Amino acid sequence: MAVKRKLKIKKKNFAIFLICNFVVIFLIVFTIHFVIKGINSFTSNKKKKVPTVVVEKKKKDQTKDLNKDKNSEKLKLLGNINQKVDFFKMDYLDRYIEYKNNNKDLDNEQIILNVNMGIDQPYYTNTKETEYLNTTYLLVNKYHSLPSDYVPNNLQTINSKYSIGGMKLVDEARKAFENMAEDALKEKLHIIAMSSYRSYEYQVNLYNKYEKQDGKDAADTYSARAGFSEHQSGLCLDVYDGEIPYTSFEKTNEFNWMQKNAYKYGFILRFPKDKTNETGYKYESWHYRYVGEEIAKYIHDNNISFEEYYARFIEGKK
Ligand SMILES: [Zn+2]
Known part of the structure; x- marks a missing residue:
């Protein structure tokens, strides 16, 4: 019995000893924690840091x-x-x-x-690749270029009755052109396509030839640099009456007829006399662009350039 009691007392003392140790350790940790916190707050008070x-x-x-x-x-x-x-x-x-x-x-x-x-900046500066490829409201000018490998979808050859051999246009434009030329012919007027779709490579050679001949500045006024030619879009064409040079197209009855009627078939005179500042090109009485009947009518009725139409209603609505 006496041994058992002794053992019980020993166990009791040991437990008390353990508890005391825990309490002491706890107090030490507690004190250290607050001392460090105190020092920190003292230094940070000097320099209050804002995150x-x-x-x-x-x-x-x-x-x-x-x-x-x-x-x-x-x-x-x-x-x-x-x-x-x-x-x-x-x-x-x-x-x-x-x-x-x-x-x-x-x-x-x-x-x-x-x-x-874009006309607050010189031509061929601040240029970007054009959007809306393979649509009829695609814009190509001295600020908007086509990719060098761009070939429009659905190019079709124009009926040789209305073109000088092998000329191609995007099918929708081709149909519209043939209808227009057909109706003009009923009035004994000849509207003949003499240049329509032109590839990037073709334009490289053409521009280089003009540049050599007249210098870059002059060439820029009447010929497009490769990638910047609307002819690569397959949506435009140069016409003549089948007789006198296309540069004199303005003097023909065919021109007068087109002035009155081209828009009804979705075509616009692309580089008018009074819009050279906007289009970047000298007046060209022979160059027509297919934009579809609705846009062509608006442009005709309001006497604006395609550039203005684009700025107002296509780019402007984005
Ligand atoms: Zn042209």
């Missing part, structure tokens, strides 16, 4: 506000035109302002249109 994210956000908000103020100043200079036309592009705001400074006689809507058309 970087908050600082960045604040900075961003301030620049945003500043830009907002600057932008609203610029928009005021443009008569808040952004609220009036849907083709206004905020990304071009600085270009609008610069262009307006250099063209004070133009109204604000024209400023927006011209910059959207």
Whole structure:
């Protein structure tokens, strides 16, 4: 019995010893934790650190506000035109302002249109590959190029009755052209295609020839650089009356007939006399572009260039 009791006491003491040790260790850890925390808060009080994210956000908000103020100043200079036309592009705001400074006689809507058309910058600068390949509202000009390997879908040969051998157009344009030429023929007028689809390689050679002959600056006024020729789209053609040179097409009855009727078949005179600034080309009485009846009618009725139509209704609606 006495041995058992002794053993019980020993166990009891051992347990008390363990508990005491735990308590002591706990107190030590607890004290160290608070001492470190105290030192930390003391040093951080000296230099109160704000998280970087908050600082960045604040900075961003301030620049945003500043830009907002600057932008609203610029928009005021443009008569808040952004609220009036849907083709206004905020990304071009600085270009609008610069262009307006250099063209004070133009109204604000024209400023927006011209910059959207790209004509605030020299031809062949700021160029981009064109969108809407294989559609009738595809735009090719001195700012919009076609890929060098682009060959339009569904090219078909024009009936030799209305063309000088082997000329091709995109089928929809071909049909429209043949209908137009057929109707003109009923009035004894000959509208003959003399150049239509031209490949990229063809244009390389053609432009090089002109460049050699007249120099780059002159060649640029009447010939397109490869990739920038509308003829590669398969949607346009040069015509003549089958007799006098195409450059004199303007003097023919065929030309007068086309002035009145081409739009009804979906064709527009692509480089009119009063639009050279927008199209980038000298007047060409012989070059017609198929855009479809609806667009052709709008362009005809409103006497605008295809560039303007595109800036207002195609690019502008994006
Ligand atoms: Zn042409």
